[in-house]
Amino acid sequence: xxxxxxxxxxxxxxxxxxxxxxxxxxxxxxxxxxxxxxxxxxxxxxxxxxxxxxxxxxxxxxxxxxxxxxxxxxxxxxxxxxxxxxxxxxxxxxxxxxxxxxxxxxxxxxxxxxxxxxxxxxxxxxxxxxxxxxxxxxxxxxxxxxxxxxxxxxxxxxxxxxxxxxxxxxxxxxxxxxxxxxxxxxxxxxxxxxxxxxxxxxxxxxxxxxxxxxxxxxxxxxxxxxxxxxxxxxx
Amino acid sequence: xxxxxxxxxxxxxxxxxxxxxxxxxxxxxxxxxxxxxxxxxxxxxxxxxxxxxxxxxxxxxxxxxxxxxxxxxxxxxxxxxxxxxxxxxxxxxxxxxxxxxxxxxxxxxxxxxxxxxxxxxxxxxxxxxxxxxxxxxx
Ligand code: HEM
Ligand code: SF4
Ligand code: SF4
Ligand code: FES
Numbered sequence: 001x002x003x004x005x006x007x008x009x010x011x012x013x014x015x016x017x018x019x020x021x022x023x024x025x026x027x028x029x030x031x032x033x034x035x036x037x038x039x040x041x042x043x044x045x046x047x048x049x050x051x052x053x054x055x056x057x058x059x060x061x062x063x064x065x066x067x068x069x070x071x072x073x074x075x076x077x078x079x080x081x082x083x084x085x086x087x088x089x090x091x092x093x094x095x096x097x098x099x100x101x102x103x104x105x106x107x108x109x110x111x112x113x114x115x116x117x118x119x120x121x122x123x124x125x126x127x128x129x130x131x132x133x134x135x136x137x138x139x140x141x142x143x144x145x146x147x148x149x150x151x152x153x154x155x156x157x158x159x160x161x162x163x164x165x166x167x168x169x170x171x172x173x174x175x176x177x178x179x180x181x182x183x184x185x186x187x188x189x190x191x192x193x194x195x196x197x198x199x200x201x202x203x204x205x206x207x208x209x210x211x212x213x214x215x216x217x218x219x220x221x222x223x224x225x226x227x228x229x230x231x232x233x234x235x
Numbered sequence: 236x237x238x239x240x241x242x243x244x245x246x247x248x249x250x251x252x253x254x255x256x257x258x259x260x261x262x263x264x265x266x267x268x269x270x271x272x273x274x275x276x277x278x279x280x281x282x283x284x285x286x287x288x289x290x291x292x293x294x295x296x297x298x299x300x301x302x303x304x305x306x307x308x309x310x311x312x313x314x315x316x317x318x319x320x321x322x323x324x325x326x327x328x329x330x331x332x333x334x335x336x337x338x339x340x341x342x343x344x345x346x347x348x349x350x351x352x353x354x355x356x357x358x359x360x361x362x363x364x365x366x367x368x369x370x371x372x373x
Contacts, residue, residue, distance in 0.1 A: 012238035069254035094249050097240030105240045156253065158262070162246035205329045207258030207338060221335035228331065 004087040030080035051102035061150035066091040071152035071212040093155040116175040121186035137182040144177040153209035165198040169209040169219040176222040268319040321345040
């Protein structure tokens with residue numbers, strides 16, 4: 001069957017504003033992935049179309065795009081997940097700078113991720129084998145550790161759109177990942193970093209991030225745990 | 236040659252363009268009703284200034300507020316209070332309980348309670364005048 005892709009294009013050497021271009025592609029059935037259709041455009045019709053992808057299987061987090069109005073991974077979105085009777089609109093992630101076509105500048109996203117110290121801090125000498133953790137303690141981290149840093153959440157967040165300094169749900173999720181890790185010793189430092197008007201308190205529980213996350217992570221719940229931990233610290 | 240990345244759209248345009256789901260509508264309504272109630276407080280205080288202009292002025296104004304138009308406005312004001320108060324409790328449950336795990340169910344409860352109490356209040360406020368209207372028709 002024939003499917004129309006309506007793709008946002010922008011070439012910094014030539015265009016002053018992004019514009020849309022339609023391509024008609026051939027899809028085997030409704031289990032075809034959006035990423036494969038983008039490949040078809042690039043390989044058969046227009047080699048200049050630029051987008052990121054590497055694993056093609058929902059692991060690397062590089063093909064976060066806005067597809068039919070909401071953020072998701074092109075490799076994890078099937079035709080039947082969207083309305084393909086009408087042109088499928090494919091745009092770069094919103095609210096961050098566009099480098100070319102569907103490729104966006106993620107530097108700010110990574111800077112905020114680094115700000116929460118996304119690594120284990122433990123000053124005691126390393127034991128001979130691993131630092132032991134109980135199953136229950138590890139389970140508290142499973143959901144937050146699934147994050148692939150695709151940026152779908154933070155760029156879908158209305159608080160991020162209106163406050164460019166808001167650290168954003170992805171970085172807050174990472175803060176949770178280590179604050180609630182029983183082996184970690186830097187919880188207080190991280191809580192100081194997120195306990196600011198541009199940190200957890202900028203989250204207005206809108207749940208756009210949860211809708212967008214391709215790994216089904218309930219970011220708002222994790223942010224609420226940080227809010228509670230910060231409040232408990234004050235009492 | 237290095238090229239500057241294209242800066243993103245502003246917050247308003249991004250809000251308008253991005254898909255809305257239950258949670259986003261809940262937030263938009265909460266902000267609208269919050270700002271509406273704040274605006275109402277100013278109107279309310281301004282209306283009370285007739286108290287400084289003597290008994291007659293105040294009584295005249297109170298009579299104005301019993302006219303049908305103001306009754307309906309009052310009823311609509313009540314809808315803002317209902318939504319903002321119940322959704323406010325929902326937000327508190329999301330932040331301080333595990334509400335983030337069942338926020339859509341909570342929203343159904345907010346809308347349900349809101350509609351029932353809104354209609355209930357409508358019945359209380361307008362039962363008599365409507366009954367009187369029909370009585371006078373007969
Ligand atoms: C039962 C009473 C009320 C409850 C439970 C309540 C609850 C809340 C909560 C939890 C928020 C934070 C929302 C967020 O994080 O985005 C909020 C915001 C707000 N409230 Fe209320 N509120 C109540 C009454 C009022 C009244 C009477 C007014 C106006 C006079 C008002 C005006 C506002 C405004 C302007 C905001 C900011 C809107 C926003 O952040 O989106 N609220 N309310
Ligand atoms: S729940 Fe919080 S972090 Fe997630 S989109 Fe809403 S405001 Fe942003
Ligand atoms: S939390 Fe989900 S949406 Fe956000 S960066 Fe991680 S995987 Fe992507
Ligand atoms: S290409 Fe790696 S997540 Fe989609």
